[in-house]
Amino acid sequence: xxxLDKLTKQYGKFTALDGLSLEIADGQLHGFVGPNGAGKTxxxxxxxxxxxxxxxxxxxxxxxxxxxxxxxxxxxGYMPDFFGVYDSLKCWEYLDFYGRxxxxxxxxxxxxxxxxxxxxxxxxxxxxxxxxxxRGMKQRLCLARSLIHDPKLLILDEPASGMDPRAxxxxxxxxxxxxxxxxxxxxxxxxxxxxxxMCDSLTILDHGHLVFSGxxxxxxEKMNGNAPLDIRLQAGCGEETVERAVAxxxxxxxxxxxxxxxxxxxxARLEGGEAETQQILRELVxxxxxxxxxxxxxxxxxxxFMEVTVDA
Amino acid sequence: MLxxxxxxxxxxxxxxxxxxxxxxxxxxxxxxxxxLMMGRLLGPEVTVNGLRSGTxxxxxxxxxxxxxxxxxxxxxxxxxxAGERERQTLELLLxxxxxxxxxxxxxxxxxxGMLCLLLVCGAPVMFLPAVAGAVTPLQxxxxxxxxxxxxxxxxxxxxxxxAVARTSMAGxxxxxxxxxxxxxxxxxxxxxxxxxxxxxxxYDPRALAQLSPGAATAMIFPVLFLNPGYGLIAxxxxxxxxxxxxxQYQQTGRLLCSFNLMDRAGGERIALISSGxxxxxxxxxxxxxAAFVRRRGFGGKRKG
Numbered sequence: 001x002x003x004l005d006k007l008t009k010q011y012g013k014f015t016a017l018d019g020l021s022l023e024i025a026d027g028q029l030h031g032f033v034g035p036n037g038a039g040k041t042x043x044x045x046x047x048x049x050x051x052x053x054x055x056x057x058x059x060x061x062x063x064x065x066x067x068x069x070x071x072x073x074x075x076x077g078y079m080p081d082f083f084g085v086y087d088s089l090k091c092w093e094y095l096d097f098y099g100r101x102x103x104x105x106x107x108x109x110x111x112x113x114x115x116x117x118x119x120x121x122x123x124x125x126x127x128x129x130x131x132x133x134x135r136g137m138k139q140r141l142c143l144a145r146s147l148i149h150d151p152k153l154l155i156l157d158e159p160a161s162g163m164d165p166r167a168x169x170x171x172x173x174x175x176x177x178x179x180x181x182x183x184x185x186x187x188x189x190x191x192x193x194x195x196x197x198m199c200d201s202l203t204i205l206d207h208g209h210l211v212f213s214g215x216x217x218x219x220x221e222k223m224n225g226n227a228p229l230d231i232r233l234q235a236g237c238g239e240e241t242v243e244r245a246v247a248x249x250x251x252x253x254x255x256x257x258x259x260x261x262x263x264x265x266x267x268a269r270l271e272g273g274e275a276e277t278q279q280i281l282r283e284l285v286x287x288x289x290x291x292x293x294x295x296x297x298x299x300x301x302x303x304x305f306m307e308v309t310v311d312a
Numbered sequence: 313m314l315x316x317x318x319x320x321x322x323x324x325x326x327x328x329x330x331x332x333x334x335x336x337x338x339x340x341x342x343x344x345x346x347x348l349m350m351g352r353l354l355g356p357e358v359t360v361n362g363l364r365s366g367t368x369x370x371x372x373x374x375x376x377x378x379x380x381x382x383x384x385x386x387x388x389x390x391x392x393x394a395g396e397r398e399r400q401t402l403e404l405l406l407x408x409x410x411x412x413x414x415x416x417x418x419x420x421x422x423x424x425g426m427l428c429l430l431l432v433c434g435a436p437v438m439f440l441p442a443v444a445g446a447v448t449p450l451q452x453x454x455x456x457x458x459x460x461x462x463x464x465x466x467x468x469x470x471x472x473x474x475a476v477a478r479t480s481m482a483g484x485x486x487x488x489x490x491x492x493x494x495x496x497x498x499x500x501x502x503x504x505x506x507x508x509x510x511x512x513x514x515y516d517p518r519a520l521a522q523l524s525p526g527a528a529t530a531m532i533f534p535v536l537f538l539n540p541g542y543g544l545i546a547x548x549x550x551x552x553x554x555x556x557x558x559x560q561y562q563q564t565g566r567l568l569c570s571f572n573l574m575d576r577a578g579g580e581r582i583a584l585i586s587s588g589x590x591x592x593x594x595x596x597x598x599x600x601x602a603a604f605v606r607r608r609g610f611g612g613k614r615k616g
Contacts, residue, residue, distance in 0.1 A: 049406075049407065050406060050407060074409060076407065078403075078404075080400070080403060080404070084400040084401030084404055086324065086399070087324070088323075088327040089320075097316055097320045100320075101316050101317075102409060103409070145404070
């Protein structure tokens with residue numbers, strides 16, 4: 001559905017997006033994650049034909065968004081991370097207006113507006129003025145607007161920002177429904193756990209660079225290999241024993257960092273896999289250091305995000 | 313299908329209380345001016361002076377409406393595209409398949425429609441001098457058409473400012489600067505020396521009397537036609553001999569040179585040419601505005 005090839009965007013000397021290549025298959029709910037300034041919005045604006053790339057290509061269903069912007073716009077539903085409010089306009093009029101902009105007939109507009117208001121659970125607000133809606137409702141109405149012309153690809157830039165937990169849950173439900181309807185959805189956020197719960201695949205960006213692209217499971221697998229090692233020594237073993245343990249670890253070439261988390265808990269970061277982990281344990285035991293507990297600290301997605309974006 | 317931007321903007325405009333206030337204020341100014349100017353005509357006797365006051369009323373009403381249009385239009389239009397940009401709704405329009413020219417046209421027609429409404433509502437007052445016999449109904453219609461063209465051009469100037477500016481306030485300031493700039497630039501020829509061959513004719517009553525209207529028109533600096541103020545003076549002069557006392561053929565002076573040529577060419581003819589030129593200028597500004605809407609839209613803010 002979506003193919004980005006070496007997409008680059010520069011603002012003067014600043015590179016906002018550096019050679020991003022990516023493919024999203026049909027019907028996928030794809031998360032686009034990165035800290036502020038990572039290049040998420042820039043990418044989404046290029047795909048939405050609002051911004052021209054400095055180089056590279058972006059294709060939707062084989063349609064080049066730069067060369068055939070008009071064709072591409074028919075395939076895209078774009079929801080930015082803000083909600084531009086028009087005062088003195090009712091919800092159905094708001095949808096009807098955008099339907100007219102997409103040149104839908106009166107019948108199509110009415111049918112789509114009713115269906116979409118139902119989808120985003122705003123049927124009872126049909127005749128309410130847009131500026132009287134809550135933030136969550138406005139976001140949902142904005143989502144309905146982006147769907148008015150029945151696009152194949154939905155681009156949602158932080159759709160849940162500023163929402164309370166209940167509104168977020170409702171938004172997630174709607175997005176899952178859209179995926180079930182066969183829409184390809186590209187959704188951005190700077191909160192990885194939020195996206196991992198509902199996305200089929202993820203892309204992590206940092207400073208305009210691609211850090212990771214793949215499924216949530218692949219990301220977890222990859223990152224668990226980099227999880228820090230927690231070594232707990234016997235309680236009351238003494239400061240001298242802890243110092244010996246630290247010295248022993250420092251002698252190992254693959255140890256990157258050692259932190260003393262508690263009196264008898266050491267956390268080591270290392271480069272390597274199981275063989276290196278075994279060697280650490282062997283060294284500690286061979287020097288009579290009383291190891292009580294020895295395991296890789298479990299990585300949650302928040303930690304994963306922090307890890308990958310720091311390393312990039 | 314009616315331009316969606318136009319119908320949508322018009323709906324919102326007509327729901328706003330501001331529209332009613334503007335309409336009321338416009339009518340108050342028109343009626344106040346008419347009563348002030350035609351008070352004598354409303355008395356029990358009809359006198360020559362009274363009829364003259366009817367003609368003066370028509371002239372003043374035209375001038376008042378002209379200046380109101382020039383003052384109101386930029387303020388009315390400058391916030392249209394800039395306002396969309398400020399509200400961050402312009403991007404939502406640009407991602408639909410609505411061309412920027414369609415956006416600009418819709419917005420311009422909304423503002424122009426409002427000005428048409430003001431002119432139409434003020435039309436009964438404009439016809440009061442015609443009822444009194446001071447001017448003919450056809451002349452009033454000519455005047456109204458001239459004001460409509462001026463309104464369109466003023467809207468287009470405001471539209472360009474709105475397309476260029478990032479905020480409504482900046483758009484407003486820019487619009488007035490544009491209006492001022494256009495007024496100054498197109499008025500400059502009034503203060504320039506005409507070629508010797510032209511002044512020889514203009515200051516010689518006999519030679520001037522033999523000059524055909526077409527030849528007199530050709531001698532006028534073309535930039536002057538782009539000045540609606542010059543067009544208005546020409547129209548009023550053609551209709552009511554406005555400023556006739558100032559046109560003394562034997563006198564010299566750069567300003568009089570232009571007026572003398574206008575007098576010879578025929579005021580209504582000059583007003584017609586000026587209307588055409590102003591209309592074309594307005595359309596050119598609209599196309600330019602459309603180019604700015606898309607360019608600005610593409611530039612956008614960088615966020616992440």
